[in-house]
Amino acid sequence: ETGVTQTPRHLVMGMTNKKSLKCEQHLGHNAMYWYKQSAKKPLELMFVYSLEERVENNSVPSRFSPECPNSSHLFLHLHTLQPEDSALYLCASSQDVTGGGNTIYFGEGSWLTVV
């Protein structure tokens, strides 16, 4: 199995729908992340979890709601999204959040289209 697995790979949703993105890491890491990747923009860090506790929320709109039930699983719940939220959402993990030199391991991403 790959280190970080994301489902679904592609998602099309209307602005009034509620959906969720799922991420699972098989690396035994303590930290998990959600990033947003849009064309011609740097990766945007959305949320950081360390040992299931949220340690960062980068001014993300409340229509994005993360959930980390354990250190291996991370969800991103989506509701009443806007078309500008269409992007590639990347889940990632690292051994720890501290130290600054940890390698970040990414999943293949979930392509989200809001119509």
Place this chain on the structure above:
Amino acid sequence: AQSVTQLDSQVPVFEEAPVELRCNYSSSVSVYLFWYVQYPNQGLQLLLKYLSGSTLVKGINGFEAEFNKSQTSFHLRKPSVHISDTAEYFCAVSETGGYQKVTFGTGTKLQVIP
């Protein structure tokens, strides 16, 4: 605050030619530096990273990068590229110690021409 600049959004290069992808950073404290690669329809994976020690860092697939503190640069090089190197390359920086917050550049698309 830290920042990363990748001035070249696209770099076309012929197969077997050398390539250099430029990265400059800005930070008020010591940093760690990374290069990640993203192949089509995939997530990012680490190519190489500089934490300390030798300023010349070797990574996977024949890539290397040199940390130049005076010029605040961390350029990525490969002496001879292959078609399979076609991908997007991201430079990233994080501050040493403390909490892990990585800042990514906007990426450089390397197009290898047969």
